[in-house]
Amino acid sequence: MKLELISFPLCPFVQRSVITLLHKEVPFTLTHIDLAHKPQWFMDISPLGKVPCLRIDEGTVLFESQVINEYVDEVCPPPLHPQDPLERARHRAWITLGSEALSDQFQMMIAQGEEHFTAAHRQLFDKLGHLEAAYGRGPFFAGEKFSLVDAALAPLFMRMEILHSLRPFPRWEALASLRRWTAVLMELPEVAGSVTANFVELLQSYLSEKGSLLLRSA
Numbered sequence: 001m002k003l004e005l006i007s008f009p010l011c012p013f014v015q016r017s018v019i020t021l022l023h024k025e026v027p028f029t030l031t032h033i034d035l036a037h038k039p040q041w042f043m044d045i046s047p048l049g050k051v052p053c054l055r056i057d058e059g060t061v062l063f064e065s066q067v068i069n070e071y072v073d074e075v076c077p078p079p080l081h082p083q084d085p086l087e088r089a090r091h092r093a094w095i096t097l098g099s100e101a102l103s104d105q106f107q108m109m110i111a112q113g114e115e116h117f118t119a120a121h122r123q124l125f126d127k128l129g130h131l132e133a134a135y136g137r138g139p140f141f142a143g144e145k146f147s148l149v150d151a152a153l154a155p156l157f158m159r160m161e162i163l164h165s166l167r168p169f170p171r172w173e174a175l176a177s178l179r180r181w182t183a184v185l186m187e188l189p190e191v192a193g194s195v196t197a198n199f200v201e202l203l204q205s206y207l208s209e210k211g212s213l214l215l216r217s218a
C-alpha cells in the first residue's frame, strides 16, 4: 500500500497522523504544500481545503486527521483504539476535545489584543483542566498502552511546552499530570521525529510573522 500524506510543516493535525504512521512503522511519503498559496491539485483533492489529506495508492483521498488515523489504525494492526465500544467512544471524545483545544491554542498564538488572548487562554485551560481530571495514572492516556489519544494530544502538548518557554503560563505549570504525560510523550521517537529538526525556529518565525503577543512579552 502506497501512502502519501499531504502536509504543512507546522500543522498539528498533520503531526497527529505522522505520529500514528511512525508509531506503526508504516512507510509513507510526505508532500508539503504552502497553505498561503494552495496549489490547484491540492484544492482539487481536498474538499475542505485543509491538511492533512492521505492519498492511498495514488487514488482515494481521505481527509480529517481523526478519520485518517482510524483508517491507518484499522488497516495496520495491532489496533491502538480500544476494542470495547464504550472505551473507544470515550477515546474519540477526548480526541475531539484535543482538536478544540488546538483551535484555542492557535487563537492564543495569533491573538492581536489581550482580550482575544485572554479568551482563548481561558477556553484552552478550561479544556486542559477536564483532560487533567480524565487522565489516569499514566504513563499514557489509557495506562500502559499508547493509543490514538496520545497521538492526537502530543502535538498540542509539544506546542504548550514551546509556548510556555516564551510566555510562562501558571495554569500549565499547575497541571502536574498533563506535564508528566507530556514528558513521557516527548521522549517517544515517533513524537520527537514527527516534526522537522528546526520546528521550534519555524514556529517562532510564524509567531513573529503574526505579531504574536507571546513573543512581545518574551
Ligand SMILES: N[C@@H](CCC(=O)N[C@@H](CS)C(=O)NCC(=O)O)C(=O)O
Binding pocket: 008, 010, 011, 012, 013, 014, 035, 049, 050, 051, 052, 063, 064, 065, 066, 099
Ligand atoms: N479538523 C481538521 C483540521 C485540519 C486543519 O485545520 N488544518 C489546517 C492547518 S493546521 C488547515 O489546513 N487550514 C487551512 C488553511 O489554513 O487555509 C483535521 O483534524 O484534520
